[in-house]
Structure formats: structure tokens, C-alpha cells
Amino acid sequence: MNIMRNAFKRANYVLCLLLALSGTSCINRLNDEIKEGSILISFSFEASKAATKVTKNTFDIGDRSGIFAMLTGNSLDQQRYIDNLLLECSDNSKLISKKEVYYPEGDATLDFISYYPYQEENVSKGSSLLDVTVQADQNKTANYSLSNFMTARIENVPNSEKTVKLEYKHRFAKIKLVLIPQEGEDTDEMLKANPRIIATGFRTQAVYDLQSDKLSSVDDASETDIIPFGTWKKEGNTLSGKEFIVIPQTHSDGGQAFTLEWNGKIYTCPLPSATIEEDTELEICINALQSTSATLTGVIANIKEWELSEQGESENRYEITAVHTASLSFSTSDIYRIYHQGKPVAEVCREYLYTAPADAVATKAIVAYSVQDNEQTDLTNGIVLQLPDKTATTHGGKVSWNEADNSLTYISGHSRPIEKFYIDENRKIVTEKPAAPALAINVSSYVIRDIRNGILHTYPIVKIGAQYWMKEDLQTAHYNDSKSMPLRKALGDGEGYLKWVGTNSHFYNGEAVLTGKLAPLDWRLPTENDWNRLKEYIGENASALKKADTWSSDVYSATNETGFCIQPAGLLLERENKTALVNANSSTAYWLYDGTQKQLDKVVMFANSNNDIALKNAVKPEGKDYYNAFSIRCIKE
Known part of the structure; x- marks a missing residue:
């Protein structure tokens, strides 16, 4: 069912120009006509506290705007009395100007035009046009704020002690996104999956006429993928919290859309033909259902100014013909595959x-x-x-x-x-x-779909050089022929796997490795040569393979540059005739196996005390005929 919502809120900003009288005037001539007086123009804005302008209708500390002033009767493209004066918000809710400015002497009045955000390279002489833009990555708070273009103006301001207020108005539009899980989808599970969404086909650059307060033109060649601001939150049976700012524009060819990456699959929802007006907030509801189809259904809420309205509805037919890089979160794997038929x-x-x-x-x-x-x-x-x-x-x-x-x-x-x-x-x-x-x-x-005994386990994949590796350690309780693998309590109890209380790691003893039935289909356990090729490719810099936030007291910086995500799982060894987990926070080891060996003689080890991929031959407890237990990481055939 299509769902429509109206969600429109006007957000205006108030800037106060505090006019402070000083003593005797000191007259300067400007262009032989305008005399600068001694009445200082200082600036402040009315706000109980400094908060994000996007949500609280005020300015943040450090926010910068620009202001022009002309003698009444002059336009911005003519003579300017104040030319793009920089105002910056201070910590006491004051707007500090870059330099002191004074009212003109006598009965002359001023017309003020202000805009946000400030541009150092601004309106050229003899023009009133300003290049404006919205940022592509609005998920960054600073970029979202800088996308919020506003203007304010007031005319016929005399030199007096009265506070002059400038009311800012949004000149762009805000789009809010709502995901509505359909039948069979769970809102909590969807929130956990944290779908990534981007807006495509929206123009991001334009020219604004500050004198007429209207867009002069929108750059048709400036279409850029936009990453919205905010995080998903649960509201009833929906997810909301994502929004972005867009330049007002009309698009009638169906090219504007929303691309959603959800559990590793890309879906799209087209935006219907519509005109997006300035100073509006509109809400788009997308009906979300995981399926084999690449299309989600959605309805756009009323798009309107404050008095007029129109509405459009998605046709629910939209083919994906382009891969948008910004839509790829790589959250479920470091590889995507693109399919045709x-x-x-x-x-x-x-x-x-x-x-x-x-x-x-x-x-x-x-x-x-x-x-x-x-x-x-x-x-x-x-x-x-x-x-x-x-x-x-x-x-x-x-x-x-x-x-x-x-x-x-x-x-x-x-x-x-x-x-x-x-x-x-x-x-x-x-x-x-x-x-x-x-x-x-x-x-x-692109993931490994490992089905054993009717149980599906998926593993992410990472490409390092020309090699494709599992990005996680093997975690299975069945052989790849679906037969159950014994869970052993101690080393020497026979082939199988072991787990340790308080961990999720699976350790496989050498007897289980020698069955040759551990790797997923089309994958295998790596050989010594596989690890050596990896070592040579990364310049023997093993620290680049470690996961940075889980290694304790790591002497060498763990950067995880390759995305291999090795974590310290420890080693299952025998200590004083008892099976023990050793170095749980500082090392891990993986089995080597060439598929034909009758005996195992080496493992590859990573430790926090060195920066190498080290080969070790301590595969059995000293003096015993049975094997220790280590982790497994597989490589593609």
C-alpha cells in the first residue's frame, strides 16, 4: 500500500544587528559622496544557546555568514557600502565581524542582504550572482550544515539605536526519508542491518541572484550522488532519521531516485516527476521488502510551498542501469558483483x-x-x-x-x-x-554461501592482490559433506573442533584438517606458498592485516589496511596435560594444508610482539602424537 505523509516545518533564523551609539563623529569620504559616520554597527543574534542551525534554528560556534549593505535605492550590482563582510558566531551568541563598520553619516539609510554559508570568493563587482552548491557527502555534519543555503534582507534601516533583525529563509529544500518494512520484514532486524541509502540524479550546483532572491539557474551537468545526514531510528514500525538538503529543481524524466543497500543487495526507488520548491521540507516513504527484485516501492509526500501543493506517486517500475559508488557500503563483504540476466x-x-x-x-x-x-x-x-x-x-x-x-x-x-x-x-x-x-x-x-546440513553461513570476502580470502575465520560444526563434526572437550580426544568458554572462536585440531572436508565449496585451506605470496605483496608488513581495535599491547601499529581483519583468537595448546587457551588477546594461528598431506607440520602465526607472518612448527603438544587446535582462514580455488 502506498503511504503518503505531510511533514512540513518552517525554520527561520533571526540575526540581530545591534546598533551602538558612540561619541563625536569622525567623517571619512567614500567615493566623494558617502560619508562614514561614527555610529558603529555591531552584530548579534537572538538565541538561548548555540546549537546546530539545521535542527535548532540557530547558529553554531564558528559558523560564518556574509553581509552586504547598500544605500537605499542602490542594488547589489551597483555601489556597495559594505561588501561581503565576514560574520562569525562566537561562544557568547555574538556575531563578530571581520572589521569594524559604521553607519553613513546623516539621514542615509541602508539596505542589508546577508547569506549563509560565507564564501570568500563571492559576488563580483557589477553582479548580484552567487554560485551556490549542496555537498555530496552530507553524512558529515559540517557538510550538511554548509549545504543549508539561506538569505536574509531588510531595507531602509536608519542609523539608530534600535536593534535590527534579519530573518533568514531557507532557499533550498530538505528531504526526509522513511523506510516502511513490509509484511514479513522486522523493523528491529532492519535497524540492525543499517541500510545505506543515497539520492541519485539530483543537481547540486546553481547560481543564486541575491538581489532578486531567486535562483538564476541550476547547472544541469552537476548531478552528484548525495549521501544523507543522520542515523536510522525506530519510530513505531518505521525507520526514520535520514535527510538531506537539495537545490530546488524540476525533473520530469524519472532520473531522480533513491538507491538502498540492504544486507548486501542494491535496491532502488524512483522519485516521481515533481517540482521541489524552496523553503520546504518533504518526506518520502519507501516501502521496503527484501526480494529478488531490484525495485522498492515508494510514495513521495506533498511537495509544496506553504500555501500551494502538488503530489506525485512512484510508478514502482525502475531498472538499475548504473552502479553508484556511494551506495556501496562494503558492510557485508569487500566485493560486490554486478549481474545481467x-x-x-x-x-x-x-x-x-x-x-x-x-x-x-x-x-x-x-x-x-x-x-x-x-x-x-x-x-x-x-x-x-x-x-x-x-x-x-x-x-x-x-x-x-x-x-x-x-x-x-x-x-x-x-x-x-x-x-x-x-x-x-x-x-x-x-x-x-x-x-x-x-x-x-x-x-x-559477493559472499561465500556455505550450506551444511541445511544451515547457511555466509562469509565476507576480501581481495588482496590477486588472491581472494575469507574475511572471517571459519565457524562451522559440520564437514562440507554436511556430516556432523564432533565437538571435543580436550586435545587428543579425536578429530573435531573445540570451543572455549567466553569466546565465539572455533578451533580445529589437525585430525579434522587432515580429513580435507573443512573448506566451503570452491574454496580451500591455504598453503605455505599462499601465505608467502600474501606476505610478499604487502611488503612483509603483517600489521596492515590486523584489526586495529582488538589487539592488546600491540608493539606494531595495526592498521588493517588490507581489510583482512585478523583478530586475536589465541591458540589451543596443552599445558601441564590440560587443554588451555593461550594468548587469547595477543596472538592467533592458522592451519596450512595442501590437500594431499598425510601429516601437518606448520601453522602461520600472528602475534602482537612482531610485524611478520611467521611460520611455526609447534603443531603438536611436546611428546604427544595428537595435534593442537588452531583457527582456519580459507582462500579461493
Whole structure:
């Protein structure tokens, strides 16, 4: 059922210009016509406390606005008495001006025009036009605030002691989002999943005429994916709390939409044709249901000024033809796959690019690869969509992997971050919308679906170099033929797995490893060579593999640059003829197995006391014929 809501609140801001009289005037000539007097203009605003202007209708400490003043009868594009004076909010609810300014002498009156946020490069002489924009990543509080463009004006202000009030008005619109779980969906589970949502197809740059208080033009080429502000919260049977600011605009071709990543799958909801007016708050309700369809249904609430209204309704038909990078949260896996007609055609990886010497490239990246007809990823021609840690225009580079030695060839790009890409009719990745219709696609997290004895366990995947690894340790109580695996209480009790009170870790003894039945389908336990290739790729910097916030007293900084997320699980060893968990907060070890071994002789160990991937041969208790128990991390065949 379509649900419509009206949710409109006007938020106005009051700025007080406190006019303070001083003593005898000191006259200065300006342009041989205007005489500056001695009545100082000081500024303040009325507010009980400084809070976020977006929610409490006041200014934050450090917020900066600009103000112009003209002799009454002059316009902004003519002679200015005050030219873009900087005002900054102080900690005592005062607006401090960059310099002292005075009223003109005599009976002349002033017209004031103010705007927020302040721009140092502002309205040029002979013009009244100001470039305005909304930020793309409004999830950052500062960016959300800077997107909130407002203006205020008052005319015919004489030089007197009366407080002059400027009433600010929003010149952009706010869109609030509400998710309504449909039948079979649980609101608490949806809140736990924390769906990521972005707005697509909205223009983000325009020109504003401060003299007429109207948008002069909206840049049709400025469409940018917008990440909303706020966090989801439960209200009844809905989720709300996400919102973003947008420039007023009309869009009639159905190009505006909302993209939702929910439990690793991408869904969309189109925005109906509508005109978004200034100084309005509108609420969009999206009916949310996990399914094989890529489309969610939604209804837009009334879009209106304070007196007039119109409403539009989603047609509930919308094909995904573009992959929006901002919609990829990588929360369920570090890899997504893009499907066309049920077959993978592309892959997007969040990965770590590293070449020696280190100054060549050592950075996190989001890279897109084509997937071939045999469903194997083509690692020879990757496109670097974004370098999340880089601000320079070095995105859009190329990567090529040599799978034989796990090495990288990297060519730096020269573009801004690539926000979206398409799959053309030849199933190639293109970053510009193709002339022929792009393929309709679905986007899902690429995970291991490990089904054993009717129980599904999913594992995230991380790509490191040319290798694909499980991003979590194995946690199963069944072999991969679905037969139950014995839970053992102590080492030496026979093949099986062990758990330790107070932990969620699964430890597998060597007897269970030698069955060859532990790895998920199409995956295997790594060999010594696999670990060595990983070690060589990351420059023997094992600390980059550790999860930074769970290692105690770590001598070497654990950065988790690769996303491998190794956590200290400890080792199950024998101490004084008893099975004991050793170094639970400072080490972990993984089994090596080549699939044919009759005896196990090594494990790979990570410890907080060194910066290496170390091979150890203490696989059995001293003097015993049975094995210790360690963790398992698998690699793709």
C-alpha cells in the first residue's frame, strides 16, 4: 500500500544587528559622496544557546555568514557600502565581524542582504550572482550544515539605536526519508542491518541572484550522488532519521531516485516527476521488502510551498542501469558483483593497492573489474573508481595484476572520484553513459554461501592482490559433506573442533584438517606458498592485516589496511596435560594444508610482539602424537 505523509516545518533564523551609539563623529569620504559616520554597527543574534542551525534554528560556534549593505535605492550590482563582510558566531551568541563598520553619516539609510554559508570568493563587482552548491557527502555534519543555503534582507534601516533583525529563509529544500518494512520484514532486524541509502540524479550546483532572491539557474551537468545526514531510528514500525538538503529543481524524466543497500543487495526507488520548491521540507516513504527484485516501492509526500501543493506517486517500475559508488557500503563483504540476466558481468572490490617502492602506490582503493563468460574476474584491466584517502585528482587509474606472482602494475589516473559506471551492450565497464541503452543490472555483495546440513553461513570476502580470502575465520560444526563434526572437550580426544568458554572462536585440531572436508565449496585451506605470496605483496608488513581495535599491547601499529581483519583468537595448546587457551588477546594461528598431506607440520602465526607472518612448527603438544587446535582462514580455488 502506498503511504503518503505531510511533514512540513518552517525554520527561520533571526540575526540581530545591534546598533551602538558612540561619541563625536569622525567623517571619512567614500567615493566623494558617502560619508562614514561614527555610529558603529555591531552584530548579534537572538538565541538561548548555540546549537546546530539545521535542527535548532540557530547558529553554531564558528559558523560564518556574509553581509552586504547598500544605500537605499542602490542594488547589489551597483555601489556597495559594505561588501561581503565576514560574520562569525562566537561562544557568547555574538556575531563578530571581520572589521569594524559604521553607519553613513546623516539621514542615509541602508539596505542589508546577508547569506549563509560565507564564501570568500563571492559576488563580483557589477553582479548580484552567487554560485551556490549542496555537498555530496552530507553524512558529515559540517557538510550538511554548509549545504543549508539561506538569505536574509531588510531595507531602509536608519542609523539608530534600535536593534535590527534579519530573518533568514531557507532557499533550498530538505528531504526526509522513511523506510516502511513490509509484511514479513522486522523493523528491529532492519535497524540492525543499517541500510545505506543515497539520492541519485539530483543537481547540486546553481547560481543564486541575491538581489532578486531567486535562483538564476541550476547547472544541469552537476548531478552528484548525495549521501544523507543522520542515523536510522525506530519510530513505531518505521525507520526514520535520514535527510538531506537539495537545490530546488524540476525533473520530469524519472532520473531522480533513491538507491538502498540492504544486507548486501542494491535496491532502488524512483522519485516521481515533481517540482521541489524552496523553503520546504518533504518526506518520502519507501516501502521496503527484501526480494529478488531490484525495485522498492515508494510514495513521495506533498511537495509544496506553504500555501500551494502538488503530489506525485512512484510508478514502482525502475531498472538499475548504473552502479553508484556511494551506495556501496562494503558492510557485508569487500566485493560486490554486478549481474545481467543472472550472470556476473562485473565486480567492484575495496582493496589495498601496493607496489614497491612504497611511494609508488600504497593506498586503499575501490576498483571495478569485468567478469568473463566463465565467471572468472579479468584482473588485467581494472578501473580505479576512487581512492578514498586521496583528495587530489588522481582517481580513474588502471590496475593490472600478474596472478602468477601476485604483483601489481598501476597507472595513476587524473580525474575526480568516479561516482558511477555502466555496463554497455558489449558487457564492458564504461564510466560515461553509453549512447546505446546500458544493460539492466542487479548488484549484490559477493559472499561465500556455505550450506551444511541445511544451515547457511555466509562469509565476507576480501581481495588482496590477486588472491581472494575469507574475511572471517571459519565457524562451522559440520564437514562440507554436511556430516556432523564432533565437538571435543580436550586435545587428543579425536578429530573435531573445540570451543572455549567466553569466546565465539572455533578451533580445529589437525585430525579434522587432515580429513580435507573443512573448506566451503570452491574454496580451500591455504598453503605455505599462499601465505608467502600474501606476505610478499604487502611488503612483509603483517600489521596492515590486523584489526586495529582488538589487539592488546600491540608493539606494531595495526592498521588493517588490507581489510583482512585478523583478530586475536589465541591458540589451543596443552599445558601441564590440560587443554588451555593461550594468548587469547595477543596472538592467533592458522592451519596450512595442501590437500594431499598425510601429516601437518606448520601453522602461520600472528602475534602482537612482531610485524611478520611467521611460520611455526609447534603443531603438536611436546611428546604427544595428537595435534593442537588452531583457527582456519580459507582462500579461493
